[in-house]
Amino acid sequence: MGKLHAEKNTSPFATALAEWFRAAARDLPWRRTRDPYRIWLSEIILQQTRVEQGLPYYEKFVERYPTVKHLALAPDDEIFRLWEGLGYYRRAQNMLRAARIVVEKYAGRFPSSYDELLKLPGIGPYTAAAVASFAFDEAVAVVDGNVARVLARFSGYAGAINTGSGPKDLQALADRFLDRRHPGRHNQAVMELGALICTPRNPRCEICPLKTGCRAYAEGRTGELPVKKAARPVQNRRMDYLLSIKDGRLSVQKRTANDIWQNLYQFPLLEGLPESRQQAARRLQMEFGLKKIPVWAGEATHLLTHRRLLLRFWMTAEKLDGYEYVPLDRLEGLSFPIVLRRFLAGKKISPNFEF
Numbered sequence: 001m002g003k004l005h006a007e008k009n010t011s012p013f014a015t016a017l018a019e020w021f022r023a024a025a026r027d028l029p030w031r032r033t034r035d036p037y038r039i040w041l042s043e044i045i046l047q048q049t050r051v052e053q054g055l056p057y058y059e060k061f062v063e064r065y066p067t068v069k070h071l072a073l074a075p076d077d078e079i080f081r082l083w084e085g086l087g088y089y090r091r092a093q094n095m096l097r098a099a100r101i102v103v104e105k106y107a108g109r110f111p112s113s114y115d116e117l118l119k120l121p122g123i124g125p126y127t128a129a130a131v132a133s134f135a136f137d138e139a140v141a142v143v144d145g146n147v148a149r150v151l152a153r154f155s156g157y158a159g160a161i162n163t164g165s166g167p168k169d170l171q172a173l174a175d176r177f178l179d180r181r182h183p184g185r186h187n188q189a190v191m192e193l194g195a196l197i198c199t200p201r202n203p204r205c206e207i208c209p210l211k212t213g214c215r216a217y218a219e220g221r222t223g224e225l226p227v228k229k230a231a232r233p234v235q236n237r238r239m240d241y242l243l244s245i246k247d248g249r250l251s252v253q254k255r256t257a258n259d260i261w262q263n264l265y266q267f268p269l270l271e272g273l274p275e276s277r278q279q280a281a282r283r284l285q286m287e288f289g290l291k292k293i294p295v296w297a298g299e300a301t302h303l304l305t306h307r308r309l310l311l312r313f314w315m316t317a318e319k320l321d322g323y324e325y326v327p328l329d330r331l332e333g334l335s336f337p338i339v340l341r342r343f344l345a346g347k348k349i350s351p352n353f354e355f
């Protein structure tokens with residue numbers, strides 16, 4: 001902790017922040033409730049998702065499943081269909097598992113302590129601290145990307161925030177600054193400051209309530225802090241999809257492996273084909289035993305955290321062995337990864353489609 005510089009007395013930090021938050025906080029639906037279910041739902045939806053993007057999903061889920069019991073009873077496929085577009089499907093799977101545990105083990109009442117919350121699937125230290133403090137005012141400090149940035153800049157923390165002792169040091173800083181009388185409000189205020197004022201680029205220091213006492217501001221180092229160790233390089237993954245449409249039905253399969261998009265639907269797939277389209281088409285023809293070479297139908301790129309998916313789409317009117325065929329008017333009801341759904345929409349592959 002030698003790199004740290006922080007006020008011993010946390011109250012000026014907390015007071016300035018609280019005043020600012022009262023005036024500037026965005027009016028978001030999960031801030032109007034102390035219901036742990038709704039707070040948890042919003043936190044799961046907002047992981048790796050911007051507020052503007054997550055908001056309509058939150059509203060959809062709350063309307064359809066007003067309590068954790070409603071969510072726990074929902075069929076998996078219905079949830080994945082509703083989740084479409086949010087990505088990171090493991091989050092949706094863990095969300096469902098957690099809801100079912102809350103109903104079975106806790107009789108539908110969310111556990112009220114940080115330690116108990118941490119036992120639920122998909123709930124890590126950040127989410128447990130968020131739910132425990134926002135819903136139950138437990139004095140635990142949250143550290144997400146926004147909080148880490150604010151604290152690293154304010155304290156002049158020069159170590160990497162994402163490796164080694166970084167996460168622990170940041171947690172210690174957050175604990176030290178926490179307003180223990182109003183932990184929920186305080187946590188939300190730091191997060192909001194990071195989202196609205198202490199932004200990754202061009203922080204608005206001039207109007208920041210913490211500028212008095214902010215080390216990065218005083219030393220002109222807001223561009224350097226926080227320090228982050230570079231992420232793993234992105235790897236390419238090529239996926240060639242073959243859509244076989246026969247008698248108003250489309251070939252699909254459910255992804256079951258422990259991999260991206262687990263439990264979602266896709267089309268027959270080959271991976272690792274040559275970059276050359278001509279060679280790829282011949283390989284598809286051979287591997288799927290087609291009489292004619294498949295027809296080129298388009299391509300798309302899709303970015304995941306450490307991977308770039310290079311998708312190509314091909315079509316055939318020949319029937320493939322070993323695949324499920326779904327009537328075109330039932331495709332709406334299946335959950336596809338968003339990039340495949342967009343392809344279907346772009347090609348207008350709907351009940352009237354003619355190959």
Ligand code: SF4
Pocket residue numbers: 150153154197198199203204205206208209210211214215216217222
């Ligand atoms: S003064 Fe600037 S760098 Fe410091 S906390 Fe505020 S916005 Fe961030």
